[in-house]
Amino acid sequence: MAQIEQSSGGKKKKGAQKKMAIHVDFTPMVDMNMLLITFFMLCTTMIKSQTLSIALPTNEKLEQTELQKAKESEAITLILDTDYDDNGNVKGNTVYYYAGKPEMELNGNEVVSSNLEVTEFLGNDGATQQGIRKILHDRNKDVLAEVEKKKQEWRDKKITEEQFQEAAKKIRNSDQYTRPVVIIKPMAGASWESVISALDEMQINQISRYQLGTLTDVDEAMVGDYKIKHAKK
Amino acid sequence: MGKVKIKRKSTLIDMTAMSDVTVLLLTFFMLTSTFLQKEPVTVITPSSVSEIKVPTSNVAQVLVSPQGNVFMSVLGDADPENAEEWGSEPLRKEVLRTAAADYEKKTGKKLGITPMDLEKFAKNASFGVPLEKMHEFLMLETTKQDEFLGQTADKPVLIGSLRPKDVGIPFKDIVYKDENGTPIATNEFQIWMRAIYNSSNPNIHDAIQKGEGIAVKSDRGTKYETIHQVLDNLQTIKMNKFSVMTALKTESD
Structure with a gap:
């Protein structure tokens, strides 16, 4: 390995120099390499972050209608x-x-009832959707079923991936199915994480029509009322 | 009975194999590494199922810290053929020149950006001070600059006339008056974005139009009202297509 074998066969001649095995000590080299590896390991990002594209309407007040x-x-x-x-x-x-539409029954200043409901981002439990995902899934089930059919065809190698993507895009934007329009309204204190999660649910549930909106007074009143009634002890 | 002689073995361990392995590992890390960009604040991005990769060239990254400060970094063309003209460094120089000129025209204040400042600015990955303080900031040593940008509320850093409030690019509207006396509402964030958009590099121009050229990055816990102001600014200058930096969602999410 690290020593050079020198032939020791044959008779030893008188006066010949004593032959030594040459050892090269690799320990410092290994030390240095380890240091370099540590440096590179600490300084690199193995996973490149992903991006999610968003298109917002312009600020001109045309889109209100x-x-x-x-x-x-x-x-x-x-x-x-x-x-x-x-x-x-x-x-x-x-x-x-x-x-x-937001529906709220008022008795003086007190909210008697509203059609506001509450859930959370729960994701999947095995194959069943939970929380908000289930609600969106149920509302967009026609589209999802169609997309799933196409996906099966792709899995069976009947169509290519490009064809599948093309078909899925068509289904998402087709008027044949009842598709929901989702309006996402983050409150002032909502975390960025929750906004991204909501946008993510749109992707997961193949919803093509969604927008980020601003809270109205009615929305605020309903949420405020809900919070008072269900205050955590 | 003869004594059993215990043969003394040499304690030398052959390190060649070990060395081989470490060199291999080292090669692997050297080839796969992309260096972490130095950022004034560390943020943990939220996760999503999106699998589109962050572009590494022709992108303007907007970093919103949880405290509501905005930092920007600009990456130019990665093509070595265009490096002279549109690479990151020439692009940054051009952007600072344009932004400073635009600001001077709008406010009538002189910024006094020197060619030295341009050189220093081009070397920095990200920036985030008001244009008025840019010259003073760029005169500082790199360590001082980092210390200033990375300061926290309970440990304020004061250098010269730089105050804790000078961290981040101002993005609240200020009304300027143009030559005819007509008031225009704009802010430095918009000035920067326009300078990047109108740079001589056509690739970043196209990327912004397609929505790939702007990447907004923020922490999971940042409040929406903070980011909303930044998004609102982008909408005002009609850059309403952009991307958001996320991490890949894991199974447990």
């Missing part, structure tokens, strides 16, 4: 809010939602 166009039966509004602990770390994200 567009916004109203959403059919009541199709619209669903998500209001996002976040709880923080004493150190300012996120404790949990809450999703308030209502379908169609």
Whole structure:
């Protein structure tokens, strides 16, 4: 290995120099390499971060009318809010939602009833959807079923990936199916995480029509009322 | 009975194999590494299922810290053929020149950016001080600059006329008056974004139009109201297509 074998065969001649095995000590080399490895390991990012693309409407107040166009039966509004602990770390994200228009019965200043409901970002439990994902999934099940069919075809190698992506895009934007229009309204205190989670749910549930909106007074009143009634002890 | 002689063995360990392995590992890390960019604040991005990779060239990254400070970093063209003209360093120089000129025109204040400042600015990955303090900031040593940008509320850093409030690019609207006396509301964040968009590098221009050229990065816990102001600014200058930096969602998420 690290020594050079020198032939020791044959007779030893008188006066010949004593032959030594030459050892090269690799320990310092290994030390140095280890240091370099440590340096590179600490300084690198193995996982490149991903991006999520967003398109927002312009600030010109044209799209307000567009916004109203959403059919009541199709619209669903998500209001996002976040709880923080004493150190300012996120404790949990809450999703308030209502379908169609906000409905609220008032008795004086007190809210008697509203169509506001509450859930959370729970993701999947095995193959079943939970929380907000289930609600969105159920509302977009026609599209999801169609996309799943195409996906199966792709898995069976009947169509290529490009064809599948193309078909899925068509299905997502097709008017044949009842598709929801989701309006995401983060509250002032909502965490960035919750906004991204909400946008992510749109991707997961193949929802093509969604927008980020701003809270209205009615929304604020309903959430405020809910919080008072369900104050955590 | 003869004594059993215990043969003394040499304690030399052959390190060749070990050396081989370490060299291999070292090669692997050297080839796969992309260095962490120095950032004024460390943020943990939220996770999503999106699998689009962050572009490494022709991108303007907007970093919003949880305290509500905005930092920016600009990466130019990665093509070595264009490095002279549109690489990161020439691009940054051009952006600072344009932004400073635009600011001087709008406010009538002189910024006094020297060619030395441009050189220093081009070397920095990210920046985040008001244009008015840019010259003073760039005169500082790199360690001082980092110390200033990375300061926290309970440990304020005061250097010269730089105050803790000078951390971050101002993004609240200020009303300027143009030559005809018509008021225009704009802010430094918009000035920077426009300078990047209108640079001589056509690739970053295209990337911004496609929505790949702007990456907004923020911490999980940052409040929406903070980021909303930044997004609002982007909407005002009609850069309403952009991407958001996320981490890959794991199974448990």
